[in-house]
Amino acid sequence: MTSLDDWRRPGPTPRQRRIDLVIGLVVVAAALLYVMLARSVGQIVWGVERSAFEHLAFAFAVTFPLVWRRSHPDVVMIVTAVVFIAGQVREAQEIQFASGAIFAAVYAAGAWSPDHGRSRWLRLGVIGSMFGWLAITWLLSYDGIGEDAFPDGTGELPPLLSALVSQVLMNVVVFGFSYFFGEIAWLAARREAVLVDQTEQLHQAKAAAEAQAVVSERLRIARELHDVVAHHVSVMGIQAAAARRAMDRNAETARDSLTAVEESARTAVDELQRMLGALRTADEPVTAPSPGVERVEELLHRVSDAGLTPHYAVYGTVTDLPASTSQTAYRIVQEAVTNALKHAGASTVDVRIRYLSTELEIDVADDGRGAARTNGGMGLIGMRERVSLLGGTVEAGNRTGDTGGFRVRSRLPLTIPAQRGSKERVTS
Template sequence: MSSLDDWRRPGPTPRQRRIDLVIGLVVVAAALLYVMLARSVGQFVWGVERSAFEHLGFAFAITFPLIWRRSHPDVVLLVTAVVFIVGQVREAQEIQFASGAIFAAIYAEGAWGRDHARARWLRIGVIGAMFGWLAVAWLISVDGIPEDAFADGTGELPPLLSALVSQVLMNVVVFGFSYFFGEIAWLAARREAVLVDQTEQLRLARATAEEQAVVTERLRIARELHDVVAHHVSVMGIQAAAARRAMDRNTETARDSLTAVEESARTAVDELQRMLGALRTADEPVTAPSPGVERVEELLDRVRDAGLTPHFAVYGTAAEVPASTSQTAYRIVQEAVTNALKHAGASTVDVRIRYLARELEIDVADDGRGAVRTTGGMGLIGMRERVALLGGTVEAANRTGDTGGFRVRSRLPLAVPKQRESTEEKVAS
């Protein structure tokens, strides 16, 4: 709705049309009855005797169109105005109901006109025509006014001028009210339409936001499931293979490998239960927090049992890390180490965590086959999504030099911007 004149008011409802029919017929009957009463007592306003058919015909013609005043306001206004002026020219117009009909038609045009600009000019034109006819009528009748017509006047102004001014003022007030209240009714209808439209837009926006929230939550769950299941299953597979190879040669080594498989399986199940428990209901508290950067060393202890030699170091002064940043750092290390176990055939992995002035840097490098991971998989995609949510950066590429291998380096802001606070809470959950 770009402007007031662009909006077109819908037509009346079937119920409103039925109401208009009933009211219109009642007004027609009342106008015809009033004409008969006026004729019976000899008080017809013009003082000119016309046939009953003509008197009743004009009363009917000016009130009957009001039945369609809301469905066809333009036509009703024009017909009513023409009948009104013709009836006065013929001096056969009953003035009370005729005046009420023209005022009702002007109001209806303002309130129900489909094209508001056209309705405005139609009303101005009809009102101008009415004042034009008033001027013509005065010019025609002024010479026929008896000399003693104002003999009883006691005012300070000329009687003829006073009569003219009073009629003009009365018509200005009545026509003005008809125009004004029609305009008010149209504006009220438009405001209601705007509110309905805005309500619908808010409903659609809310539905879209809810759908987006569902999609976002599904992506978050997918990342969590991938990180948890992929890592622990990879460790279990490697430990199971080691146990199989050592079964006949070294029973103690096989036992240790199977113990590591058991622990990895238990950890994976615990984390899956935590996530699924959080999904069952929003009101159910999460019983265990997601692991953070403080548990990276525990993670590396588990991969050591799988045959991968880890090197771990922390640089800088440890600072307070937001929960989402801490969890993302852990997941980056977990994904990088999992890839080294699954895809690279690496023997060592070097994990470095640096606390910088404004950022937390995570650097994970291995000596395996790097090329197989440069295209990126679901794990790398999820890693980038996590980092992007926090406004950080991540690089994942083959290492240069003689050592070869693959490197993942990420920088996460230690202070989460205000506009990302809601995102942080979602990630932390």
């Protein structure tokens, strides 16, 4: 946004220029008509006789520049002031419309000049010139003013002094108002420009926030789809392969494997429907919550049917978890187990959940081929994104020692609103 001190008022619009043209021509016509009427009744009296052409020419020259009072305000003010003083010098200037023209020019320069600092000095210079010319006029005419110049004066003050003070006072008031209201108009235009600029910045910020929200939502949906589809399809594929191998040897084993495929497919469809429901309008609430840490045992039961032996243990004081923490813990276990099924050729997986004083630790280790997964993938990327949103940490890499395999360990900040009692459970 441009600094307020550097702000320059833009020029008038084409519509405003047309309005200025019409108003300017109307003022010119009115001034010329007034000069003709004033000459007819003898109101233009300067002590010397001037031609009608000269009177009309000065009236035209002092009012016609007002046509450009908003497009070229400083120039119009200077030209109008020069013509005004020239007409006074020639004693051929009509006063009423000429005075109105110089006051309007001073106002326009204050309100519309693009360089407000320069305009301020120009206006002060023009106003000073007007008062200077007033002083010169009085000095030149002082000797010609006789004692009987004010025969009808009845006041307590000297008539000559009163005439001088009244003229000065009137010019101070009129020029003061012209200067003051020009400043007010410029400040109002600047405030409007600031509001427009701030509104535009708000619109840009809103658009950026909406775009970021769209990206965040797309990433969230991508993580959810990966977690749901990858896990269940992996289990289904392993169970289907087991059923095919057992079809000819053991019908009961094949039946159990196909039943597990059916359950995995049903679970995958249920979770996909939940996600699709979340993408609908806000007045269609999602009734099925995302799975949390309480469903880890159910998850491990399904993978045991796929031939992977799970070991599951919970340590520490089990507490109520925020929904986001519970769901993230479940997805971490799900992703780690899915990787053990898909990539590692593992036979066992060890899942440990620890409720620490300020953190929830999830530790998943298998005995498969760890090196196959060190390059990462969509699952590990999604896992890290989930954990970072909660301000946690995650480590993933090959296990050390003779056992080999791969380990995923994550720590999530733990808020403990209420305790459900001390409990330790080990399942194998």
